[in-house]
Amino acid sequence: MIFSKGRRGAGRHERANQPEDGVPETPATPSRGPYDAAEAPAGVQRLDLGSLQIPAVEDVEVRVQADPDGTIQQVVLVHGENALQLGAFAAPRSEGIWDEVRDEIEESLRSQGARTSHRTGEYGTELLARVDTPDGPAELRFVGVDGPRWMVRALYQGAAAADPGVAGPLDAILHGLVVDRGQDPRPVREGLPLRLPKEVADQAGAGADAGTPAPVDGVVNGQQHPLRANPSPRPRNAD
Template sequence: MIFSRKRAGAGRHSRDERTAEVLEHDAEESAPALVRGPYDVSEAPDGVQRLDLGSLQIPAIAEVEVRVQADPQGVIQQVVLVHGENALQLGVFAAPRSEGIWDEVREEIRQSLLRDGATAQEVEGEYGTELHARVRTADGPTDLRFVGIDGPRWMVRGVFQGTVAVDPSTAGPLAECLDGLVVDRGQEAKPVREPLPLRLPREIADQAAGEAEAASAAEPRQV
């Protein structure tokens, strides 16, 4: 089952480091810093329309299509945001309370890419240390940009593909989605690096299941 919706309308240290000044300051006063997301559910801004996928809540950003691949029970295996020729694949994972895991995960991804014959290098970007890679596909060489944001007991991993993989300034609405993500980690204990559960909203899952049953019933039976 693949659900696709176009949105209309509108190291924990890594997140803290990505701040922006909102007022000019003089020698006596400093401007407050505006922290970008992804946000933990406990600190998420109110008044924002989001698609609730369980552990991930994706803000509604104009012209960004949310493509979700799920099983018949509505459990999501893949989330990809698409804007024009660019795409952003999202994943969210459990992490320990004491420290982030992106540094270790990034190195493992780098080693895996190198074993597969791809090129990969670390680059300092707006999300901290990123991993830029070029992989071979059936359609030719493809550029990928891996970013990771450590939060309180979770880590969000994003993989940019398209022009945005080599030119981050073209991210536009995809960057808005990433910066506005909300993570609902839950309180239960989970193994480190285990993917946090993602599910289709109930009304969408029920609709998709009904459509699948109708399609199955309409198929001609072999005798």
């Protein structure tokens, strides 16, 4: 058994059905993302960060925390006072992992004194949390999407955490997001690798050497959003 808990839902991307003749049916392309790289709509301008390809949305700033070699540790989309932190993780072929991951995130937050609840959103069950920060209480909203051999975890912060109706452009990012899982075997729940495009990494590195790490094509190297309540799924058995 890969998981100690039973599967409670397949997520937005349903696994292919297995008819009597043994030939799997191809699931219909979803009407919104996150999309798997094999089904992503063409003709959309996106920022390629490796396993995540982020659509260009007006007035949304992309911030990353990256190592000197261009490996990204954290990616956050910012629109006004709202933020959306994104992560993608390996998942098994046979079942989604968001339900179990959500339970573990909730347990971790509650152990730190956070108050939690749930709501049903467009992707299924979301986790809401109210946490204490040095600047006072803050609202968080975790959204999970199970895809084919991957899971996206989206963390909304700011007013968009308490009121999804104001998420607007950040929702547009999630709706247009593309996940490139790759074919390499990975442990279940391992974070999929993120990297800066080479030209961006080179330009950001040159700016850092000159002492002026300015935004490059919408990406800010080394920036970090102040709210970091982002427990990552713990790796389990190999895929």
